Amino acid sequence: MREDKVRRRNELREKNKKKTPILPIFLTILVAVAISVLSFFYYMITPVDKSDNDDVKVEVKENYGSQKIAEELKSKGLIRNELVFKLYSRLRTGSSFYVGTFNLKPSMSVSQIMDELSNKENAKSGNTLTVIEGDSILKIAQNLQKSNKINSEEFLEKVNDGEFIKKLQNQFPELITEEIYGRDIKYALEGYLYPAIYNLDDNETAETLITKMVRATNEKVVPMYKKNNKLWTINGKQTQISIHDYITMASILEKESTKADENKIIASVFLNRLAQGMRLQTDPSANYAADKLTGAPTQKELTLQSPYNTYVVKGLPPGPISSAGMSSYEALNNAENTDYLYFLHATKDGKAYFSKTYEEHEALAKEHIEGYVPSKPGN
Numbered sequence: 001m002r003e004d005k006v007r008r009r010n011e012l013r014e015k016n017k018k019k020t021p022i023l024p025i026f027l028t029i030l031v032a033v034a035i036s037v038l039s040f041f042y043y044m045i046t047p048v049d050k051s052d053n054d055d056v057k058v059e060v061k062e063n064y065g066s067q068k069i070a071e072e073l074k075s076k077g078l079i080r081n082e083l084v085f086k087l088y089s090r091l092r093t094g095s096s097f098y099v100g101t102f103n104l105k106p107s108m109s110v111s112q113i114m115d116e117l118s119n120k121e122n123a124k125s126g127n128t129l130t131v132i133e134g135d136s137i138l139k140i141a142q143n144l145q146k147s148n149k150i151n152s153e154e155f156l157e158k159v160n161d162g163e164f165i166k167k168l169q170n171q172f173p174e175l176i177t178e179e180i181y182g183r184d185i186k187y188a189l190e191g192y193l194y195p196a197i198y199n200l201d202d203n204e205t206a207e208t209l210i211t212k213m214v215r216a217t218n219e220k221v222v223p224m225y226k227k228n229n230k231l232w233t234i235n236g237k238q239t240q241i242s243i244h245d246y247i248t249m250a251s252i253l254e255k256e257s258t259k260a261d262e263n264k265i266i267a268s269v270f271l272n273r274l275a276q277g278m279r280l281q282t283d284p285s286a287n288y289a290a291d292k293l294t295g296a297p298t299q300k301e302l303t304l305q306s307p308y309n310t311y312v313v314k315g316l317p318p319g320p321i322s323s324a325g326m327s328s329y330e331a332l333n334n335a336e337n338t339d340y341l342y343f344l345h346a347t348k349d350g351k352a353y354f355s356k357t358y359e360e361h362e363a364l365a366k367e368h369i370e371g372y373v374p375s376k377p378g379n
Contacts, residue, residue: 044080058102059102069117097118100128131193133327136322138156156187158206160189191322193323196213221247228246251321251323256284282310341355342355
């Protein structure tokens, strides 16, 4: 019996020796696959042709994302694979691509190409238009004078061209509504031209440029409007606000914005004043009414009888007064819940100070604004 057990034990040992070690084989396969993938990825980000140092002109426009840029690069023979370029751009931090025309080479690796596209100084384009947050149509027209592409007077005519605006309305029905045709509107497309850097093509016209600007606004602002509750208290009543109202309020907030952490509170001040039927009393609206681009409004301008001057009219002006950026729409959508009705910007540090009563506001103004002259409370 003992011999049987010994024999059986020896048989089991021999059987185990013949079994294939699965785990080591699996790990070996896994390592081989990983090496193959990494080798493939590495190959895909290497230069297409190390010996080709000829310049290849690539244009990056304002609405281009990584997919469109990858397509352009692939079509010009500068990268091997579009998907790898997109993945690499996501893995790599700081890959924010600038608008402009770049001179690239087939001898560049994907990393070198991204360095070029991410460097503002490398954008070789003398024909760009920069619209910054808070710019008005008059300011945009003024900047266009520096361009040899579009006449500023033609631009100003086009933003009020009814036939052209009808075409935009058909193209962007959620954004362009009948409200832009209001009797007191200065410029129908004020506030609808999104702040960005626009590359002016060789065949650029006022119409094509404005269309690009409005398209950008449609893509950015319409989704933000849909996120807003759209039900504001105005003069004590719950009111359904339109996208035109939304853009108008954002444009005012943009002109009064300072530090990002204060914008949501500033938004609450304007919404609180609307709710109580108070005048908004914002200096940028007085400047806009007077066609003034810089500086503080004078006493005469503060009392100018204009539907845009929120020192003399209650509620919102008939339309936007500037092109607002995303931070203003974000602040409007996420306004703080406060009881503040007043705010001011300190003369020295630019910090905003908030108050609930006119008396508190006056005390803060005397403390933080040099040469402050007391004013009458808004109502």
